[in-house]
Amino acid sequence: MKLVIFDVDGTLVDSQAHIVLSMAAAFEAVDLPVPDRNTILSIVGLSLPLAMRELARAVDETTLVRMVEAYKDAFYTHRLAQGAAASPLYPGAEEAVRRLGARDDLYLAIATGKSRRGLTALLDGWEFADLFVTTQSADDHPSKPHPSMVMTCLMDTGVTATEAVVIGDTTYDMEMARAARCHGIGVSWGYHGREALIGAGAATVLDDFGQLEGALKTIWKD
Known part of the structure; x- marks a missing residue:
């Protein structure tokens, strides 16, 4: 997995x-x-x-x-x-999560700087929220880029670090992935720029969610 x-x-x-x-x-x-x-x-x-x-x-x-x-x-x-x-999904986000969630070789997880209350309120509005098998928030971990949230996701799912990818828009996400010895994929539509994401260790930076599965295939091609 x-x-x-x-x-x-x-x-x-x-x-x-x-x-x-x-x-x-x-x-x-x-x-x-x-x-x-x-x-x-x-x-x-x-x-x-x-x-x-x-x-x-x-x-x-x-x-x-x-x-x-x-x-x-x-x-x-x-x-x-x-x-x-107040927090609308980006175009293609739900479709991408649903496609990945339908695969039998993947687990999905969340690692966010949001509070647990804020994350729960958000998930309550998502019909696809049950696709995430583990969700980690700032209430229970040191702040990113500390790898605690990722390490807990790994423990919860039994997946090794080399078989895990963090997808995020900030250098903190990429540094967190690197600290946990996972792969990192950046997204260009968020709050830090492409060059900063690459500099922080992103394997690639997506311009839309349609590129996600191809990027995962490239990372795991071996």
Whole structure:
């Protein structure tokens, strides 16, 4: 058996507007200037406390905790108001997951910097969510690029690292894959650029989900 591990934000779903809105609320809650959009999106993939620290390095821990809670509150409120529209699937994402999920030689998994609550809310809206045999969130692991989430996926499925691939849009995903001794495939529609993904160890970078199965075949051709 082989294993395909998907990142979520920037890979399966386009949540950038939701993230930017929530991060703006976090900074406004403590009367700090809001970072620009590109700066905010550059930290997507890290667990929330670490991402917040990257964006607000000068604040004390008490303020940081307030910002994290303000982000969570805004994210939750926006999700309730918008439903699935807050984090729509990218074109071709559902079809690609369903095609892979129908194969008898693959397991599918998720490794995300989202909280468990956020991930559960997202999965509850996906009719294909049961295709993922194991899902790992930031609540239970060190932040990416630490390999803990991938290692847990490997243990849960019994698949060896060489037979596993991480698919993600950030350098954190590719570095996580490399740290776990897995393959990494980048996607160009997310939050980090093609050159950065290749530099972080991506075997290839997809321009659309239609290229995914061909990329997997190339990686596992031996």
